[in-house]
Structure formats: structure tokens, C-alpha cells
Amino acid sequence: MTTKTISPSQPLPQEEGASTKKLSIITYGCQMNVYDSERMAGVLRQGGYELTPDAGQADLVLMNTCSIREKAEQKFYSELGRLRRLKQQRPGMMIGVCGCIAQRARGEILERAPYVDLVFGTLNVSRVLDLVQQVETASEPVLEITDKVLDGDLGALPVQRDSRVTAFVSVMHGCNKRCSFCVVPNTRGPQVSRPMPIILDEIRGLADAGYREVTLVGQNVNAYGSDFRPHRSDFAALLEAVQEVAGIERIRFVTSHPLDFTQRLIDAMAGLDKVCEFLHLPFQAGADRILKLMRRGYTAEGYRDLIARIREAVPNLALSTDVIVGFPGETEEEFLETRRMLELVRFDAIYLFNYSERPGTVAPGLPDQVPLADKKRRFDGLLNMQKRISLAANLAYEGGTYEVLVEGPSKKDSAKLTGRTRTNKIINFPADPSCIGQLVPVRVTQAGLYALSGERESSRVEMPVIAGV
Ligand code: SF4
Known part of the structure; x- marks a missing residue:
């Protein structure tokens, strides 16, 4: 989990006559949220809002929240308390809350924090300027949550990016998997892929603006295009199309799901020279019984076989993964299976999480919740082991x-x-x-x-x- 305030590195044109107001966006969580924040900055720029890194100076502070871990929610509420104090000193300041917590908690946020002026959901990003303008004239807070992806969100929005060299490009919204620990299908809805011509136009625009690298982002990019009707497409086809964009030198993508990682995609990774030798492929747990309870749809051996096939096709591949420790019912032996996975695969990096209950998911109802002390012990043990593996992987670069x-x-x-x-x-x-x-x-x-x-x-x-x- 990361928290990030996007900075004003790349101004976009403003609408003529628009007066300048200061905007601060505090972003929690994943690359999808970072990209959404960059899009909101781009849209608000057209309404006269300029980014400032200092929330204390801002006329509008947007909190783009993440609800994937309990810790991220706690962090959000404590930051909201800090903003309340700022608003007491500067009553004209507008506070908006968006992202996954807003989508899930809806009006609850306004009940808990009546000083918030605006709450909107993950599917209302394209509406941000209209909503802010509504708040400017309304006497009451504004709440807008949509449960269906709006055409505006699939289309081309102005984006104010943090970097001038590398750029995130969203290829899809939502996720059709139902992992038993994950809140994303509830907060971002079912999978809706962005049409390929729109994605390619965005990437061509980036190349024209001097960007050299794009990272294609989505909750499960490997499933890209499987929802197109009547003609399905696939992620390999998208990679092949992006490979043809002149000026773009590198292509990355995140996040992948092992079940949708086809041989055709492996061949595309191996055959397309702009696709980088890096893959983030979450395995989550090393024991088959836990993987089944998580509803991940693969076994530990199946995961390792997949990695072996990818490494055979892309020999210099660097790998990272997500791991959850202390999932309900995880025994000591099952935890050791996770440890074994790290020893065998030797990831370059891992994102390690203690299991935490997420509202609206299946896992909190499972028996044998693991005590916090056991989770912490398992977490620390894995982290220490992984540090040695990561350092060894990095040391292999010395001299090259x-x-x-x-x-x-x-x-x-x-x-x-x-x-x-x-x-x-x-x-x-x-x-x-x-x-x-x-x-x-x-x-x-x-x-x-x-x-x-x-x-x-x-x-x-x-x-x-x-x-x-
Ligand atoms: S694949 Fe599973 S963990 Fe990933 S976003 Fe979808 S439901 Fe969540």
C-alpha cells in the first residue's frame, strides 16, 4: 500500500477565462488509483484547478481512497481528521472523498464526517469537475455513486501525469474474479475493457508528447477483451498493437492473474521486443487448500509450472508477487508451503500482507481465524527470508x-x-x-x-x- 500526493510536474491547458484554484490529491493504494488521480487532475485542470503538493494551501483536497486492506482504511480516517483541523482554519476549503472506500461506504462517510463536501465513487471519475462545480453552488454535501461504468470513463479524458517519461494507461475497469478475500469486485464492479482504438489513441498521444514507456494497468489485465461482444479480443492482441506505436520503447503491465496467463500471452511476452522482462504475478498462498478457500482457481504446482514456462520463454525475467499470511484456517504447515514457494521461485520482490477482514467478502465468515500474533510472526519470518532472496537477486546485477x-x-x-x-x-x-x-x-x-x-x-x-x- 502506498500513499502519494501527485505533484504539478506537467501542466495541461486550462479553459480560457478559468481562474486558478489550488488542488491537492492524496492517493492511497494501487496503480489504478494513481492513474485515476492523474485523470482527475487533468479534468479539474480544465476547470482552473492547479495541483499543489501542500494540502494546507489547497482550495480543494481530494482523497482517493483504497479499501483493499483494513490498514489503508484506518490511514484514510486518520488523515481525514487532520483535514478537518485544516478546514477549521480555512473554512472555504472543499474536501472530497472518492475511490474504493467512497464506493463501498457511500453516505456513511458523510454521517461520520459531516465536514466532507463531496463523496463520489470509482466509476464517477469523469464527472469530477461537474461534481465539484455542484458543491461550489450547493448548500449541502454532494454524493454521487454509480454502479455501472460511464462512457466518459471508458473514453479519452485529459490526464495530468506525474512523470514526463513513463505513463500508466488503464485498459479495463473492475474484475470478474471473486477471490474470497477481495473487496475489488464490490468496489470497482465487473470487468469492462476499454476499447482498443481508444487505448491506442491515448498511447500515440503519449508517444507524441515524448513518453517512452507505458504501463498498462487493470485489476486483471490478462483477461483484457474477454468481455467484448460479439468479438472477444485478448491481452496478447493489445500488446501486439501497442508494440507498433512508434516512439514507445517499453511496455509493462500490471496486475496479472495466473488463471488467465495463456501460452499466447507468454509467446507475446517473448516475441515482442518492447515488452519488458518483468512480471508481477500474485500467488497469494502456497497451500492448495488455502488457495481453494481463497477461490484462486489454481494449485501451487500449477503456479510453479506456469512460472517455469514463462521463464523458459523469457529467460531474464524478474518477478514480483503478492502474498497473504494468516488467511482463515491457515495452519503452520500450510504457512510453510508459502515459505517453500518463496524458496523455490525466488521472486525479486514480494508485497506481503497480513490477512485482514474486508466487508462484503466471503473470507470473514470462514472458521478458524488466525490470531494476530501468529500472523505477525509469519509475516516477519517471510519478510526476513525474502530480504535475503531480494538482495541476492540484486547482487547478481553487480558488474553488469x-x-x-x-x-x-x-x-x-x-x-x-x-x-x-x-x-x-x-x-x-x-x-x-x-x-x-x-x-x-x-x-x-x-x-x-x-x-x-x-x-x-x-x-x-x-x-x-x-x-x-
Ligand atoms: S483477481 Fe481476485 S484479488 Fe485480483 S482484483 Fe480480482 S477479485 Fe481481487
Whole structure:
């Protein structure tokens, strides 16, 4: 889970005559939310709202919430309390709440926090400017939640992106899976894929604006196009089409589901040179009984077989995954199966979560909820083991030279630039800012747990050999 305030790095044109007001968007959670925030900033820009990184200075603060973990909800409510105090000092400030908590809790938010001016759902992003304008003239808070994707949300909206080099592009809304722990099908609805011509137009526009890398985002991008009628499409077809966009040098995608990862998609990953050698593929748990209770639809062995096939086709693949510990009924032996999965597959990185109950899902009703102390112990054990695996994976890069897309100044050291390898490793190195947006060779001089350090080179690009199934 991340919290992010998007910054005003890339102004978009405003409507003529629009006066400037300050906008702050606080974003919780996944890439889908980051993308939605960038779209809301783009739409509001047309109404005269300029981004500020400081909520204390803003005329409008939007909280784009995440409800996937209990912790994210707690964080949201505590931040809302802080905004209340800001609003007491600046009564003209407007507070809006959107995203997954808004979609699920609806009017409850206004009951709990009557100082909130606007609540709208995950499917009302394209309406944000109209809604804000309604609040400006209304005497009461405005609430709008839709349960069906609006045409405006599938179409092309102005987007104010955080980066000038890499961009998220949504390819779908919602999810048709019903994992027993997951609130997403309730908060984002069933899967609705965006039409391919609209996605491609957006990506061509990005290429024209100088972007070099796109990340195609959705809750289960592998299922892209399966909802088109009468002619279904698939994600491999979308990758093939994006490969043809001149100016885009790299393609990434997130998130994938093992069940929808077809051989055709593996072949596309292997055959399309712009598709990067990186994959985020959640496995969630290593024991088959738990996977069944989670309604994931695959077994641990099936998952490992899939990874082996992908690695055979894409030998330098870097992998990350999601893992939940302490799912209801998980025994010590079943937890050890999860540990075994990490040992065998040797992921580059994992996103590890303690199971937490989500309202409206099936899992809270399952017997044998795991005590918090056991969850924490399992969590810490896995995390420590994974740190060793991740560091070893990064150390394999030392001494090699890799193609790096330079994204901008390093956040930790302003004398350095930062970028990513094709395998999604963050690398910091000293270089002239004129190379931002370029693909440059960088030799890795030192590997850390979360990032690499390096020096720019003029030639020679290698890939590391990664061990695992
Ligand atoms: S695939 Fe499962 S975990 Fe992922 S969004 Fe859909 S329901 Fe949630």
C-alpha cells in the first residue's frame, strides 16, 4: 500500500477565462488509483484547478481512497481528521472523498464526517469537475455513486501525469474474479475493457508528447477483451498493437492473474521486443487448500509450472508477487508451503500482507481465524527470508551493464538521476539531466536491497541470469 500526493510536474491547458484554484490529491493504494488521480487532475485542470503538493494551501483536497486492506482504511480516517483541523482554519476549503472506500461506504462517510463536501465513487471519475462545480453552488454535501461504468470513463479524458517519461494507461475497469478475500469486485464492479482504438489513441498521444514507456494497468489485465461482444479480443492482441506505436520503447503491465496467463500471452511476452522482462504475478498462498478457500482457481504446482514456462520463454525475467499470511484456517504447515514457494521461485520482490477482514467478502465468515500474533510472526519470518532472496537477486546485477530508462532526479540524492532497468530494478547514477527520457547503458557498481547504484557507460548491455524454477 502506498500513499502519494501527485505533484504539478506537467501542466495541461486550462479553459480560457478559468481562474486558478489550488488542488491537492492524496492517493492511497494501487496503480489504478494513481492513474485515476492523474485523470482527475487533468479534468479539474480544465476547470482552473492547479495541483499543489501542500494540502494546507489547497482550495480543494481530494482523497482517493483504497479499501483493499483494513490498514489503508484506518490511514484514510486518520488523515481525514487532520483535514478537518485544516478546514477549521480555512473554512472555504472543499474536501472530497472518492475511490474504493467512497464506493463501498457511500453516505456513511458523510454521517461520520459531516465536514466532507463531496463523496463520489470509482466509476464517477469523469464527472469530477461537474461534481465539484455542484458543491461550489450547493448548500449541502454532494454524493454521487454509480454502479455501472460511464462512457466518459471508458473514453479519452485529459490526464495530468506525474512523470514526463513513463505513463500508466488503464485498459479495463473492475474484475470478474471473486477471490474470497477481495473487496475489488464490490468496489470497482465487473470487468469492462476499454476499447482498443481508444487505448491506442491515448498511447500515440503519449508517444507524441515524448513518453517512452507505458504501463498498462487493470485489476486483471490478462483477461483484457474477454468481455467484448460479439468479438472477444485478448491481452496478447493489445500488446501486439501497442508494440507498433512508434516512439514507445517499453511496455509493462500490471496486475496479472495466473488463471488467465495463456501460452499466447507468454509467446507475446517473448516475441515482442518492447515488452519488458518483468512480471508481477500474485500467488497469494502456497497451500492448495488455502488457495481453494481463497477461490484462486489454481494449485501451487500449477503456479510453479506456469512460472517455469514463462521463464523458459523469457529467460531474464524478474518477478514480483503478492502474498497473504494468516488467511482463515491457515495452519503452520500450510504457512510453510508459502515459505517453500518463496524458496523455490525466488521472486525479486514480494508485497506481503497480513490477512485482514474486508466487508462484503466471503473470507470473514470462514472458521478458524488466525490470531494476530501468529500472523505477525509469519509475516516477519517471510519478510526476513525474502530480504535475503531480494538482495541476492540484486547482487547478481553487480558488474553488469544494463539499459536504463532515465526517469528524473533521484529522490534520495539530488546529484544523481534515477531510472529503471527493463527488469524494473531502480538504479541511481550520476549523469547530466539532459539524458532524462533517454535509454542509456549503466554499469552497476553496487546493489542494495531496494535499489542499485551505477555509472553511466557508453556501450555493452547485459542481462543477469536469475535462478529459480
Ligand atoms: S483477481 Fe481476485 S484479488 Fe485480483 S482484483 Fe480480482 S477479485 Fe481481487
